[in-house]
Amino acid sequence: MTMTAAYDPLEIAVELIRCPSVTPRDEGALATLAGYLAPLGFSCERMHFSDEGTPDVDNLYARLGSGAPHFCFAGHTDVVPVGDAAAWSVDPFAGEIKAGKLFGRGAADMKGSMASFVAAASRLVREGKLIDGEGSISLLITGDEEGPGINGTKKMLQALSARGEKIDHCLVGEPTCVAKLGDMMKIGRRGSINGWLTVRGTQGHVAYPHLADNPIPRLLEMLKRLDARVLDQGNAHFQPSNFEITSVDVGNETTNLIPGTARAMMNIRFNDEHTGASLEAWMRGVFDQVVQEMGGAYEFRTQISGESFITQPGTFSALIAAAVTKVTGLTPELSTSGGTSDARFIRAYAPVVEFGLANQTMHKADEHVPAGDIGRLADIYEMILRGYFAGAVAS
Incomplete structure (x- = not known):
């Protein structure tokens, strides 16, 4: 034509x-x-x-x-x-x-x-x-x-x-x-994986902490350990992978209330030294270790936008x-x-x-x-x- x-x-x-x-x-x-x-x-x-x-x-x-x-x-x-x-x-x-x-x-x-x-x-x-x-x-x-x-x-x-x-x-x-x-x-x-973490506790009055179970310290410890790790140094074609906390929330506007749940969102942009599955396994391992040390329970879901x-x-x-x-x-x-x-x-x-x-x-x-x-x-x-x-x- x-x-x-x-x-x-x-x-x-x-x-x-x-x-x-x-x-x-x-x-x-x-x-x-x-x-x-x-x-x-x-x-x-x-x-x-x-x-x-x-x-x-x-x-x-x-x-x-x-x-x-x-x-x-x-x-x-x-x-x-x-x-x-x-x-x-x-x-x-x-x-x-x-x-x-x-x-x-x-x-x-x-x-x-x-x-x-x-x-x-x-x-x-x-x-x-x-x-x-x-x-x-x-x-x-x-x-x-x-x-x-x-x-x-x-x-x-x-x-x-x-x-x-x-x-x-x-x-x-x-x-x-x-x-x-x-x-x-x-x-x-780079690949991208999003994570949604919910840490469970027991709601209660701040004056009676023995009757409650505050999930916030466990959540903070989990995030601290994730954030402390250097995932890699990058390589010839990729910059270093990075973990970012994108939200921390307990939805609590009451000053004398220990919340029953604490939530966080996170994202990792990762290079070819990782996969979405390997990073999810690492994060779950950290959460399991914190629960073993501090008690409580958590729920975690992820979404891999791409490898x-x-x-x-x-x-x-x-x-x-x-x-x-x-x-x-x-x-x-x-x-x-x-x-x-x-x-x-x-x-x-x-x-x-x-x-x-x-x-x-x-x-x-x-x-x-x-x-x-x-x-x-x-x-x-x-x-x-x-x-x-x-x-x-x-x-």
């Missing part, structure tokens, strides 16, 4: 921002993408998933071609709420360009990168570079990245795998850069880094820093690297990116696609 002109990525980004797709709502964002992709020859499929206790979510899978190698671009159309609307100097969903900057919720995270990928793909399609049987490209777009992450990328990948579709390599367009476009790409992420992972530096990361350097003049740092992303699901199916716009204003009021960076990112993605289908990635 040929086209008379390639798409303007900035125009696409503006149109996407004008869809107020606060998670889990779609508000036309997926249809907007499909409206650009279908004329390029992409087969566009809406994938709807539900699960008990979570919002229903619409997702989009668009693929051009059916042959190998299969290059997948992954991203999300959902955005976080605007927060205090009065703190914005512009309409969060107007997609306004002011003083050379594109403003709007999702400009950085991550509608700008999706627009850039669509534009990059349109350039190759215009030239007839993507021919069925000689490779394929796809977009795996969820509306559930900023939400629970249950009815989005994870289920899409499961469904695609069940019907025999194999992704060879994946690029996630998360905003990875720190100060300027090109300074950082992500080749992995740590790394895509070892190789031809795929080198291809991306070379394109970044060619366009920006910068050598991107290969990092595993930051929070989690849907790459944690993709890594089980294909080698995955993340690269997108600068993240300085994501989730903030007046979220914005330099308007010119949208076009430069499209140039980077175009170079990556050209190198990929020229055989630059062997495996």
Whole structure:
């Protein structure tokens, strides 16, 4: 298929921002993408998933071609709420360009990168570079990245795998850069485990402590021992793991009452020297020891948001880094820093690297990116696609 002109990525980004797709709502964002992709020859499929206790979510899978190698671009159309609307100097969903900057919720995270990928793909399609049987490209777009992450990328990948579709390599367009476009790409992420601890005691009057059992000293001792441990020193690709107490609460507003329960929440961001299971076992061991020494009882539950992972530096990361350097003049740092992303699901199916716009204003009021960076990112993605289908990635 040929086209008379390639798409303007900035125009696409503006149109996407004008869809107020606060998670889990779609508000036309997926249809907007499909409206650009279908004329390029992409087969566009809406994938709807539900699960008990979570919002229903619409997702989009668009693929051009059916042959190998299969290059997948992954991203999300959902955005976080605007927060205090009065703190914005512009309409969060107007997609306004002011003083050379594109403003709007999702400009950085991550509608700008999706627009850039669509534009990059349109350039190759215009030239007839993507021919069925000689490779394929796809977009795996969820509306559930900023939400629970249950009815989005994870289920899409499961469904695609069940019907025999194999992704060879994946690029996630998360905003990875720190100060300027090109300074950082992500080749992995730390894992994350959340914990909810409840320590049981017996409620009573503070003047009669022998008739009560205060759970607070046991809770404090448990947290003290967890916080005192240095989990590791980090390694060549990961910063040190860190344990953080995120809440301590007894819900007691009465000065002469010993509470019957004390609760705490905690999070560990961990590198590949640990697993979620090993960290849970360590924490439970600490709690058991404190109970053995001080008595009482506790309840503990955890949720693992994702395990740590790394895509070892190789031809795929080198291809991306070379394109970044060619366009920006910068050598991107290969990092595993930051929070989690849907790459944690993709890594089980294909080698995955993340690269997108600068993240300085994501989730903030007046979220914005330099308007010119949208076009430069499209140039980077175009170079990556050209190198990929020229055989630059062997495996």
